[in-house]
Amino acid sequence: GIQVEQSPPDLILQEGANSTLRCNFSDSVNNLQWFHQNPWGQLINLFYIPSGTKQNGRLSATTVATERYSLLYISSSQTTDSGVYFCAAASNDYKLSFGAGTTVTVRA
């Protein structure tokens, strides 16, 4: 199946800072999603973005499908942004493969 790699594995931010998380995938995708898992374990979908750019508040994402990567931008980070960010992708089927995640800690 498709391989998904995320970087960096860990990120520590001061409140108000901006950051970029990266997701590389090994094959062409028909499905690419970003999730946030909060400290209580709840998994929330942030973006469905197999290509192009989307924005939702302080978060935005860009997928360059031809170069097999996606970026998640967090601007003006807040302590509530802490948690694990997962990228997941599928290629020609419905099964999402998850990356290892980026653990983000935002300090007040």
Place this chain on the structure above:
Amino acid sequence: SAVISQKPSRDICQRGTSLTIQCQVDSQVTMMFWYRQQPGQSLTLIATANQGSEATYESGFVIDKFPISRPNLTFSTLTVSNMSPEDSSIYLCSVEKDEVQHFGDGTRLSIL
């Protein structure tokens, strides 16, 4: 969007026993997915459950260990059988709705 209810939210079980996890969705969906998240790890797909047919299991997961039922288009169960401490994980139910994958809050399972 989709609202997914999972029960139980957590449990502590003795080794050798079995536990059935329930997943209820607020709308009809064709496929329901079961994932496992081991401590500190990412999510791994266990199986895909379709109504009216056998579940499709991923490599490393077998029906005898993780039997799945899908009696209708809004409900599914996953049983973790003959549990050992290695089965201690979060088990998550998921559905796709309008291209977006939605997850239940998960079942935190600890085996003593």
